[in-house]
Amino acid sequence: MSARNTENTVGGRVRRYAQVGTAMSGIAARYAGKRVFGWEIDNTKYAGELRAALGGLKGPLMKVAQMLATIPDALPADYAAELAQLQSEAPAMGKPFVRRRMAAELGNDWQQRFAAFDLEAAHAASLGQVHKAKLHDGTDVACKLQYPGIASAVEADLAQLRIIFEIYKRYDKAIDTSEIYKEIAERLREELDYVREAKNARLYHHMLRETANVHVPEVIPELSTQRLLTLRWVTGQKLLAFKSGSLEARQAIAQNMFRAWYVPFYHYGVIHGDPHLGNYTVRDDHHINLLDFGCIRIFPPRFVGGVIDLYWALVKGDQDLAVHAYEAWGFKDLSKDAVSILNTWAAFLYAPLMEDRSRLIDETNSGRYGQEVASDVHRQLKQFGGVTPPREFVLMDRAAIGLGSVFLHLNAELNWHRMFMDLIQDFDLAKVEKNQKEALELVGLTAAA
Numbered sequence: 001m002s003a004r005n006t007e008n009t010v011g012g013r014v015r016r017y018a019q020v021g022t023a024m025s026g027i028a029a030r031y032a033g034k035r036v037f038g039w040e041i042d043n044t045k046y047a048g049e050l051r052a053a054l055g056g057l058k059g060p061l062m063k064v065a066q067m068l069a070t071i072p073d074a075l076p077a078d079y080a081a082e083l084a085q086l087q088s089e090a091p092a093m094g095k096p097f098v099r100r101r102m103a104a105e106l107g108n109d110w111q112q113r114f115a116a117f118d119l120e121a122a123h124a125a126s127l128g129q130v131h132k133a134k135l136h137d138g139t140d141v142a143c144k145l146q147y148p149g150i151a152s153a154v155e156a157d158l159a160q161l162r163i164i165f166e167i168y169k170r171y172d173k174a175i176d177t178s179e180i181y182k183e184i185a186e187r188l189r190e191e192l193d194y195v196r197e198a199k200n201a202r203l204y205h206h207m208l209r210e211t212a213n214v215h216v217p218e219v220i221p222e223l224s225t226q227r228l229l230t231l232r233w234v235t236g237q238k239l240l241a242f243k244s245g246s247l248e249a250r251q252a253i254a255q256n257m258f259r260a261w262y263v264p265f266y267h268y269g270v271i272h273g274d275p276h277l278g279n280y281t282v283r284d285d286h287h288i289n290l291l292d293f294g295c296i297r298i299f300p301p302r303f304v305g306g307v308i309d310l311y312w313a314l315v316k317g318d319q320d321l322a323v324h325a326y327e328a329w330g331f332k333d334l335s336k337d338a339v340s341i342l343n344t345w346a347a348f349l350y351a352p353l354m355e356d357r358s359r360l361i362d363e364t365n366s367g368r369y370g371q372e373v374a375s376d377v378h379r380q381l382k383q384f385g386g387v388t389p390p391r392e393f394v395l396m397d398r399a400a401i402g403l404g405s406v407f408l409h410l411n412a413e414l415n416w417h418r419m420f421m422d423l424i425q426d427f428d429l430a431k432v433e434k435n436q437k438e439a440l441e442l443v444g445l446t447a448a449a
Contacts, residue, residue: 046191047183092121092129093147096197101145106229117143127154127191127277127294132233141220142235151192153164158185175381176388183391187273191294194229200293201231202443204272207264213252213287214260234289236281243409250430252286254412260417261403266308266423269299269436269441273395275402298440298447302328307396308424314343314350330390338387341380348373349400352416361407361416 052063060352093101098119102110111117114133121129135141147153161184165177190196198219205216215234223230242249260280264270272279274295281289306328313322334342352361381387440447 008265016386022170041252055194073344092124093145094220097148098131098145101227102143103146104420105145105225106223123278125413128227133230135220141223141230142217142233143223144229144231146192146194154188154192157238157389158188160187175378176386179388179391180394183394185293186391187297188393190296193226194224195226196445197229197294198224199443199445200227200296202437203270203296203445204264204290204293206442207268207270208290211259211263213256215283215287215289217289217291222242234281234291236283236289239277239280239282239406239409242282242286243411247413249286250410251412251414253282253288254410254414255419256286257289257403257406258414258416259423260290261399262420264424265299266304266427267432267435268439269301269304269432271297271299271395271399273398274296275399275406277406295395297392298436298448299396299443301393301429303330303396304432305427305429308427310346311353313421314347315332315354330392331387334387335384337384341377341384342387344380345377349397351418354417356417357416358413358415360411360413 034306040376098121102117106113108240113135115136115138115442116134118132120131122132122142123130126177127150128144131143131145133141133143162181165181198221201216201219205218208214218273219230220230239253242253257275261272261275264272265334272290272293272295274292276292279290279292281291309321309328312318313325318334319339322343323334326334326339326342331342352359436447
């Protein structure tokens, strides 16, 4: 039995609770000592201990960790920095598991459905592994097979995440993480539903059908189930393979990534919430292949309108329009001071869109300036009583920060302002509502509340 299979037994989940729980308990005790006795603690040291504990799990909590690492001040900076280093790669399940699971999903004669099926995983990640296969008509396909017992593992990890947030809440009230937890929990549970992911893939195929240079693999429905998702195999390289390529290549890739993420958002109110490097590949012609559709967020169209309103509020210095935008996002009872502080963070995120010129996404060419801005915003929010970020904020902010990281890797200089304007020049909220309604009905998904 493989290491991963052992981990997903009842005993394995108990060890998961114990391993992470021990780390959490130790950190909780240290923070209690800090509050009650004034003890000094070394955040860097204990953050490293936490990463070491979590890094051994190679499970669903890795996805949570990567998500938290991109949400400013959802966790202390030292902890977020350590969690950002965690990788979602996991040891693959062995051949006996693959045979059993494929038989459970497609029947004992499953091998007859394929001309060839590679029992060795082509890729193994936190929730499942991918196998390359060939259909009888010669079509190459990717079979994404979910690990056994992973739903229980997800619930175990979410329970530990709640503990992490409770610890943070005890000593720092600048950011109320209650809505962040709800959003992460709901999205992670959705990722276990491969029927839903198949619908998400079809949704993206529809939304990007007229977007050149971005490719969405076709779902093979007769070979897909709740725990097995089969799509056409697409070929490409990891983005980092192009990091030292020509400026022309890097800029083409950046433009394609920008449109892959933001055409669906501004035209349909939908965003891919995970710009993780493993979720897409780059073709030799610099086109983008989107590979994973588990972490998809469908927004109320008003939220998209709020994103655009906030842009114009920053351009015009219009405080009332900014308040309207934040309320459209779901923020409540914001004071003038809170709005002003939030505008500081928004100005950082929108900065590349504000200037009609070619520029790097971050002209410091590092993440340090963003960390400094986030730290300053956090300090001020703490001083003025804190805020509760709405749950919709989580994946939108994660996508923006994650894509910013991609553009930093590419060192691409583009006129982000004009790319943004091209997307929103004919923006009409009623049109977004209509587009979203028709697209969701087409694939059998439900609109956001």
